[in-house]
Amino acid sequence: MQKILVANRGEIALRVMRTARKMGIATVAVYSEADRDAPHVRYADQAVCIGQAPSSQSYLKGDRIVAAALDLGADAIHPGYGFLSENAGFAKRVTDAGLIFIGPGPDAIRTMGDKLAAKEAVRGYHIPMVPGTDRPVSHPGEVLEVARNIGFPILIKAAAGGGGKGMRIVSREADLKEQIKRAMSEAESAFGDGSVFIEKYLESPRHIEIQVLADQHGNIVHLFERECSIQRRHQKVVEEAPSSLLSEEERTAMGQAAVNVARSCGYAGAGTVEFLMDADRNFYFLEMNTRLQVEHPVTELVTGQDLVELQIHVARGLPLPFTQDELHLKGHALELRVYAEDPLNDFLPSVGRLERYRLPEGEGIRVDNGFEEGMQVPIYYDPMLAKLVTFGADRPAAIRRMREAIAAYEVEGVQTTLPFGDFVCRHPAFLSGHFSTHFVKEHYSPELLLQDLEKEAALAAGVALRLYLQEMRTLRTNQS
Ligand code: ADP
Numbered sequence: 164m165q166k167i168l169v170a171n172r173g174e175i176a177l178r179v180m181r182t183a184r185k186m187g188i189a190t191v192a193v194y195s196e197a198d199r200d201a202p203h204v205r206y207a208d209q210a211v212c213i214g215q216a217p218s219s220q221s222y223l224k225g226d227r228i229v230a231a232a233l234d235l236g237a238d239a240i241h242p243g244y245g246f247l248s249e250n251a252g253f254a255k256r257v258t259d260a261g262l263i264f265i266g267p268g269p270d271a272i273r274t275m276g277d278k279l280a281a282k283e284a285v286r287g288y289h290i291p292m293v294p295g296t297d298r299p300v301s302h303p304g305e306v307l308e309v310a311r312n313i314g315f316p317i318l319i320k321a322a323a324g325g326g327g328k329g330m331r332i333v334s335r336e337a338d339l340k341e342q343i344k345r346a347m348s349e350a351e352s353a354f355g356d357g358s359v360f361i362e363k364y365l366e367s368p369r370h371i372e373i374q375v376l377a378d379q380h381g382n383i384v385h386l387f388e389r390e391c392s393i394q395r396r397h398q399k400v401v402e403e404a405p406s407s408l409l410s411e412e413e414r415t416a417m418g419q420a421a422v423n424v425a426r427s428c429g430y431a432g433a434g435t436v437e438f439l440m441d442a443d444r445n446f447y448f449l450e451m452n453t454r455l456q457v458e459h460p461v462t463e464l465v466t467g468q469d470l471v472e473l474q475i476h477v478a479r480g481l482p483l484p485f486t487q488d489e490l491h492l493k494g495h496a497l498e499l500r501v502y503a504e505d506p507l508n509d510f511l512p513s514v515g516r517l518e519r520y521r522l523p524e525g526e527g528i529r530v531d532n533g534f535e536e537g538m539q540v541p542i543y544y545d546p547m548l549a550k551l552v553t554f555g556a557d558r559p560a561a562i563r564r565m566r567e568a569i570a571a572y573e574v575e576g577v578q579t580t581l582p583f584g585d586f587v588c589r590h591p592a593f594l595s596g597h598f599s600t601h602f603v604k605e606h607y608s609p610e611l612l613l614q615d616l617e618k619e620a621a622l623a624a625g626v627a628l629r630l631y632l633q634e635m636r637t638l639r640t641n642q643s
Pocket of ligand 1: 328
């Protein structure tokens with residue numbers, strides 16, 4: 164592998180290219196007309212415009228991306244995450260063109276991309292699953308019977324769902340019929356597939372996922388867990404490794420289950436097996452993501468591995484460079500997704516121009532960033548500006564660093580999740596380690612954040628006033 168085309172944009176394109184460069188591999192960027200001046204375009208050795216701003220006209224145009232790779236003599240394509248990264252048809256198109264797809268084979272992507280097919284695949288591997296249906300449901304009578312059996316509340320999910328979309332919680336029998344109908348039409352319009360199924364809605368679960376890595380020779384290891392319970396709209400905002408909850412036995416059991424999930428679909432490459440853990444510490448398989456995850460840096464920091472390098476390594480057909488016994492956890496890492504979203508306004512996207520944009524620096528701070536001061540945050544794509552990651556010898560040290568890094572991160576022009584990240588890092592529930600995916604619902608409100616911000620502003624004003632008075636005194640003393 165001499166040249167990799169990265170079929171993505173922003174911070175993840177840069178993240179992948181950085182490792183490629185470190186390995187002496189040339190890089191090709193693709194970009195839409197909106198990204199002409201983006202940092203990932205400038206960083207790459209070569210760059211090709213693949214279409215207009217909307218991703219349906221550019222970053223989702225698999226045929227144009229493959230043509231660009233062939234044109235420029237790239238021999239591999241890295242899909243990053245989002246866009247075409249979990250599109251089995253794209254993976255196949257890449258390999259049919261004689262290129263290497265840095266990711267699993269199309270069959271594994273297809274199986275795991277459908278939540279019901281995934282459940283079917285892992286049957287026989289003793290993987291615990293959330294009680295529910297294992298087939299699509301549509302008939303109200305059948306749905307009612309299942310719901311009564313597992314007990315309310317239940318969750319209706321789209322088989323083809325992702326990104327927290329297409330989920331509906333139903334607490335009462337009376338709402339069931341209407342909600343199923345709505346979920347099916349929503350799934351049809353969002354994913355082109357109206358199949359929905361039912362799961363028991365776990366009351367206060369934790370989202371714990373396991374990073375796996377498999378080579379093309381049947382070797383599979385796991386790189387421990389990531390805790391991703393701090394979410395808004397069923398989507399992660401703060402992640403950490405290791406989880407503050409797991410015992411060594413639980414870590415081993417979940418790791419083994421994840422390896423089995425990877426084995427069940429003939430997996431090769433880096434992937435993530437997601438689990439929910441209930442209040443009684445039972446864990447259940449949720450789904451598998453057949454790509455690199457946004458939160459992969461926390462795993463890199465606590466294992467000392469470069470996951471993109473490992474992806475490239477196994478895509479070259481080489482055997483895993485280590486065994487399970489050679490992998491160890493060291494220290495603690497936290498990640499905050501810095502989204503251009505307004506935490507005071509329901510986390511709605513906040514687009515605009517980055518009037519000021521300065522990144523924090525220092526020991527134990529890593530920023531995977533895709534933006535620069537003066538840039539416009541485009542409305543066309545996911546509004547994530549950067550991943551802010553901190554590392555420390557233990558959890559309190561990593562949290563302390565995160566607060567320092569948040570304070571040093573300067574953004575003006577758009578609202579971001581930075582103040583929310585600080586709110587989380589100060590909250591007693593988070594500090595104690597006793598929190599669930601309902602953290603935002605149970606502990607967060609814009610009013611609380613506003614109070615904190617006002618307190619901080621008052622404090623800052625107090626400090627400024629004191630400095631001013633001191634200066635005046637010095638001035639007067641000097642003059643007299
Ligand atoms: P998606 O693929 O859309 O991201 P997931 O199945 O991965 O959906 O679930 C995303 C989040 O939704 C989980 O992290 C959790 O917070 C919540 N969730 C999913 N299934 C359940 C369930 N059965 N009970 C409670 N919460 C759930």
